[in-house]
Amino acid sequence: MTTYVWDYLAEYEAEREDLLDAVETVFRSGRLVLGPSVAGFEEEFAAYHGSAHCTGVDNGTNAVKLGLQALGVGPGDEVITVSNTAAPTVVAIDGAGATPVFVDIRESDFLMDTDQVAAAVTPRTKALLPVHLYGQCVDMAPLRAIAERHGLAILEDCAQAHGARHHGERAGAMGDAAAFSFYPTKVLGAYGDGGAVLTSDPDVDAALRRLRYYGMEKTYYVVQTPGHNSRLDEVQAEILRRKLRRLDAYVAGRRAVAERYREGLGDLAGRGLLLPSVTEGNDHVYYVYVVRHPRRDAIIEHVKRHDIALNISYPWPVHTNSGFQHLGYERGSLPVTERLADEIFSLPMYPSLSAGLQDKVISAVREAVLSV
Numbered sequence: 001m002t003t004y005v006w007d008y009l010a011e012y013e014a015e016r017e018d019l020l021d022a023v024e025t026v027f028r029s030g031r032l033v034l035g036p037s038v039a040g041f042e043e044e045f046a047a048y049h050g051s052a053h054c055t056g057v058d059n060g061t062n063a064v065k066l067g068l069q070a071l072g073v074g075p076g077d078e079v080i081t082v083s084n085t086a087a088p089t090v091v092a093i094d095g096a097g098a099t100p101v102f103v104d105i106r107e108s109d110f111l112m113d114t115d116q117v118a119a120a121v122t123p124r125t126k127a128l129l130p131v132h133l134y135g136q137c138v139d140m141a142p143l144r145a146i147a148e149r150h151g152l153a154i155l156e157d158c159a160q161a162h163g164a165r166h167h168g169e170r171a172g173a174m175g176d177a178a179a180f181s182f183y184p185t186k187v188l189g190a191y192g193d194g195g196a197v198l199t200s201d202p203d204v205d206a207a208l209r210r211l212r213y214y215g216m217e218k219t220y221y222v223v224q225t226p227g228h229n230s231r232l233d234e235v236q237a238e239i240l241r242r243k244l245r246r247l248d249a250y251v252a253g254r255r256a257v258a259e260r261y262r263e264g265l266g267d268l269a270g271r272g273l274l275l276p277s278v279t280e281g282n283d284h285v286y287y288v289y290v291v292r293h294p295r296r297d298a299i300i301e302h303v304k305r306h307d308i309a310l311n312i313s314y315p316w317p318v319h320t321n322s323g324f325q326h327l328g329y330e331r332g333s334l335p336v337t338e339r340l341a342d343e344i345f346s347l348p349m350y351p352s353l354s355a356g357l358q359d360k361v362i363s364a365v366r367e368a369v370l371s372v
Contacts, residue, residue, distance in 0.1 A: 003348055003357050005288070005311040006185045010352035015242075019191070022238040034213075034231055037238035042196070044244055049170045051178075051198040053205035056232030057212050060159045060181020063195035064092035066230060067179045068127060070197070070207035071153040073098050077126035081157075082112045083317040083329075084337045085131045088181075089157050090318045098126065100327065102319055104334045109279045110134065110290065110344070113336070114142040121146065127153040132161035132171045134313070135187070135254075135287040136279060140166055140174045155179060162187035163251040165283040172198050177208075182240055187254070187287050188247050190236040253351025254286040257358060261289060261347060264362035265369075273369050288313050289349040295372045296343050302368035308361055311346040 012019065026037055038056050046054035057063050073079060075097035081089060083102045093100045103116040112130050128147055130138035140154075147154050154175030158164075161171035162180065172178035182194035199205050210217050215227030243250075262275060269275075274292040278284045290313055293299055300310050317337045319329035331338065348361055 137166035
């Protein structure tokens with residue numbers, strides 16, 4: 001049987017009774033759209049982050065898109081972000097009518113190089129979009145200083161950082177708004193699609209609620225401003241309410257897996273295998289366990305012989321995708337991003353990963369690194 005980078009079946013078996021009760025609760029409630037489960041989850045998710053407001057939406061991509069729109073970003077504006085991210089981050093910027101502007105990342109933690117942001121600001125810049133990637137946070141202090149100096153909004157992309165902290169602050173509580181995805185693989189994952197936007201600004205929250213519901217506010221028949229149909233589903237919301245109570249336990253499980261990898265593979269740095277680096281001030285939640293080696297492809301092929309499927313997050317930086325060639329970024333324009341894309345790969349990471357399966361992965365990776 002193949003070992004994959006993510007699997008939910010063991011977790012489902014452990015939580016099955018509660019999850020099925022969540023579905024039953026919704027089906028017996030008499031409300032299937034924007035009912036008590038969505039309202040309850042929004043209140044509880046906001047409270048977890050110390051935020052005043054949460055708006056549930058249908059997926060993480062729309063969380064970014066609607067978040068930008070609620071912050072006033074639109075056609076003609078520029079949004080500074082990174083190319084080392086999942087494509088939906090950039091697709092959402094484009095969907096809001098804005099132009100993505102890329103800065104490079106740091107070698108140490110693969111996160112936005114905040115030292116490059118100030119030089120990327122132009123009169124058209126409207127927002128900064130840091131991506132808290134792989135489970136830890138971008139250095140937010142310099143971004144907040146730049147935003148204040150230039151009158152810019154900050155939207156945090158927290159799709160990969162549920163439960164993470166940066167100098168004690170929750171990911172999602174450090175900007176003007178924050179977008180989350182609840183895609184099943186996430187640290188807090190639904191059993192389908194889902195997303196949310198946090199903010200402590202009541203005007204931004206009101207705009208988000210209109211945007212997710214056709215642009216309507218008080219009645220179904222009156223559109224105040226053109227919007228979308230982007231509502232979080234009641235069933236997914238109730239499932240997320242149950243799982244939110246276990247989020248800290250999920251994070252603890254991921255950290256235990258990460259520590260076992262460190263113990264089993266940490267001595268291979270001299271053979272070119274670099275394990276994740278935790279930046280000072282960050283509490284890493286290990287959404288994915290991304291390692292680095294100059295002979296990445298050979299290692300993946302070797303490990304595949306042991307029925308272990310590794311992953312690459314991400315093999316093609318967004319600025320190299322054909323769909324974004326119109327932005328004009330040439331090969332070599334983001335050298336760190338491009339170099340790391342040839343070397344990074346992910347090991348299996350999820351809280352219910354058994355010790356036996358993890359030992360299998362460690363053994364196979366050790367064998368591969370020592371043989372290439």
